[in-house]
Amino acid sequence: MKREDLFQQILSKESFLCIGLDSDYQKIPEHLKITEEPLFQFNKEIIDQTHNTCVAFKLNTAFYEAFGREGWEALEKTAEYIKKNHPEIFLIADAKRGDIGNTSKMYARCFFENMNFDAVTVAPYMGSDSIKPFLGYENKWVIILGLTSNKGASDFQFFYSEKEKQKLYEKVINTAKNWGTTDNTMFVTGATKAEEIKKIRKLIPDHFLLVPGVGAQGGSLEEVAKNGINNKCGLLVNSSRGIIFSDDSKNFGASARKKALEINNSMKKMLSKLS
Numbered sequence: 001m002k003r004e005d006l007f008q009q010i011l012s013k014e015s016f017l018c019i020g021l022d023s024d025y026q027k028i029p030e031h032l033k034i035t036e037e038p039l040f041q042f043n044k045e046i047i048d049q050t051h052n053t054c055v056a057f058k059l060n061t062a063f064y065e066a067f068g069r070e071g072w073e074a075l076e077k078t079a080e081y082i083k084k085n086h087p088e089i090f091l092i093a094d095a096k097r098g099d100i101g102n103t104s105k106m107y108a109r110c111f112f113e114n115m116n117f118d119a120v121t122v123a124p125y126m127g128s129d130s131i132k133p134f135l136g137y138e139n140k141w142v143i144i145l146g147l148t149s150n151k152g153a154s155d156f157q158f159f160y161s162e163k164e165k166q167k168l169y170e171k172v173i174n175t176a177k178n179w180g181t182t183d184n185t186m187f188v189t190g191a192t193k194a195e196e197i198k199k200i201r202k203l204i205p206d207h208f209l210l211v212p213g214v215g216a217q218g219g220s221l222e223e224v225a226k227n228g229i230n231n232k233c234g235l236l237v238n239s240s241r242g243i244i245f246s247d248d249s250k251n252f253g254a255s256a257r258k259k260a261l262e263i264n265n266s267m268k269k270m271l272s273k274l275s
Contacts, residue, residue: 001090001118001139003183003232006208009055009088010233014268017260018056018092018210020240021046021078023063029248039064039074040081042252046244047082049253053260056090056236057082058210079115090236091118092143092210098123098130105133112137119143121188121210124176135180142185146173146200149190149213169196173203182206189228191219191237197227205230212238214263221263225270233274239263 010016021043025033028042035041047057064075082089097107097120104122111117112134119141122131134142147157147169157169164171173187189200191213200209209228213219214237221237228235243263247255 001141003208005088006055006090007232009090010271011274013052013055013264014271015053015055015264016233016235016237016267016271017054017263018058018090018236018238019046019050019054019243019260020058020060020094020212020238021063021244022060022240023074023244025063025067027245027248029250029252031250037074037077039067039071040077042244043074043078044081045253046256047078047086049257050243050260051082051086051089053257053264054089056092056238058092058094058238058240060094060240076115079117083116091116093117093120096121096123096145098126100126101129101133104130108134108137112140119186121145124172128176128179131176131179135184140184142180143210144172144176144185144187146176146187146209147189147193147196149192149219153190153193170199170203173200177204177207182208186210186236188212191221191224194220194223194227197224201228201230206232206234208234208236210236210238212240214239214242221266225267229270229274231274233271237263237267 023039023042032038032041064071082091093111111120121143122134124131124144159168186208189197189209189211191211211224214221224237243256243259246259
C-alpha cells in the first residue's frame with residue numbers, strides 16, 4: 001500500500017484507528033470454543049463489525065503461533081479474509097522479527113509474499129542488515145521498534161549517552177530513519193510514553209508512527225494526537241483488548257463496534273484540523 005492511499009483512507013473514514021487482533025483463546029466467548037475454528041470465527045466477527053471504523057488491523061502473531069498448526073492456519077485465514085473482503089485495510093503482522101540478513105529474507109518472504117501483509121514489525125537491535133531484506137518489497141512497510149509502551153522499556157531504551165547527547169531510543173530512530181523512506185518505514189512509539197512523542201516528531205517529522213498502548217494499557221489518545229499528529233496525520237493508534245474483549249457474550253462483535261466508534265468520534269475531531 002502506498003503512503004498516499006493510507007492517508008486517503010484515513011480521511012475518508014475519518015479515523016486513524018488500528019485494531020489489534022490479539023485474539024487470546026482464553027478470553028474469547030465460550031460459545032465460540034466449541035466451533036471448529038474458534039480463533040478465526042472470533043476474528044471474522046470483529047472484522048465484519050469494525051472494518052469501516054478502522055484503517056488497519058494488526059495481528060500479533062504470538063497469539064496464533066502459540067497454538068501450532070491450527071493457530072498458524074487461523075492467522076493465514078484471517079489475513080486472507082481481510083485482503084479479500086476489505087483490500088483497503090492496512091494489514092500489519094506484529095511479529096517483531098529481526099535476524100541476520102539471510103534469515104530476515106525468509107521472514108520477509110513469509111509475511112509479504114505468502115500472506116500478503118502490508119507491513120511487519122521488526123526489532124532493530126541487530127542493525128541494518130537485519131532490516132534491509134524487508135525493505136526490498138515495493139509498497140510494503142517496515143515498522144521498526146522505536147520506543148515501546150511496556151514498563152521494561154526503561155531498562156535499555158532510555159539509556160543516555162553523554163558522548164552523543166541522546167537516549168538509546170533516539171539513537172535507534174536517528175539511525176534507522178536513513179535505512180528506508182517515509183514511504184516504506186514507520187516507527188513504533190508507545191502511547192504510554194506520550195511525553196516523548198513530541199521529541200520523536202522532531203526526529204522524524206514526516207514518518208508514520210504506530211502507537212500501541214491506548215486503552216487497556218492506559219495511554220491517552222488526546223496526548224498522542226497533540227504531540228504526534230502531522231499534516232498527513234502520521235499516526236496509526238492501536239487499541240486491542242479495549243475493543244475486541246469489551247464483551248464476552250454472543251454480542252461481542254456489536255460491543256467491539258461500539259467501542260471502536262467511541263474512539264472514532266474523538267479521532268474525527270482531531271482530523272478536522274487537517275482539512
